[in-house]
Amino acid sequence: MASQTVGIQQLLAAEKKATDKVVEAKKRKAQRLKAAKREADAEITSYKNEREKSYREYEAKIFGSRTDMEVNIQKGKEQKFREIADSVKKNRAAAVSSILELVKEIKIELHENLNF
Numbered sequence: 001m002a003s004q005t006v007g008i009q010q011l012l013a014a015e016k017k018a019t020d021k022v023v024e025a026k027k028r029k030a031q032r033l034k035a036a037k038r039e040a041d042a043e044i045t046s047y048k049n050e051r052e053k054s055y056r057e058y059e060a061k062i063f064g065s066r067t068d069m070e071v072n073i074q075k076g077k078e079q080k081f082r083e084i085a086d087s088v089k090k091n092r093a094a095a096v097s098s099i100l101e102l103v104k105e106i107k108i109e110l111h112e113n114l115n116f
Helices: 002-063 066-104
Strands: none
16 A cells, blocks of 8 residues: 555656746747747837838938928928018009909999889
8 A cells, every 4th residue: 555655646746847847948939929029019119110201311312302392391481471561562552552443433324123
């Protein structure tokens, strides 16, 4: 009987050892997966930053910088305002006299729907 209990004890010890090895292997696998995920995230971030940088360079090359575009728009807007102001100055007298002539010249007519 003693040999049976020794055998059982050996089997239980071997089973516990095997269980410990499986648990340790699972822990190592989880650590490797976490490390791989961190590496992949770092690579993705690096690639994303690289692509964004190249896109910004391409955009600047094609369209110019945003400040250049804003300056050009502002210059165009100011030029248009000056043209409108000049046009108002030049045509103000003619427009006022035309409006006054229309106000002064009153034609008295019966409406076409009014029939006697």
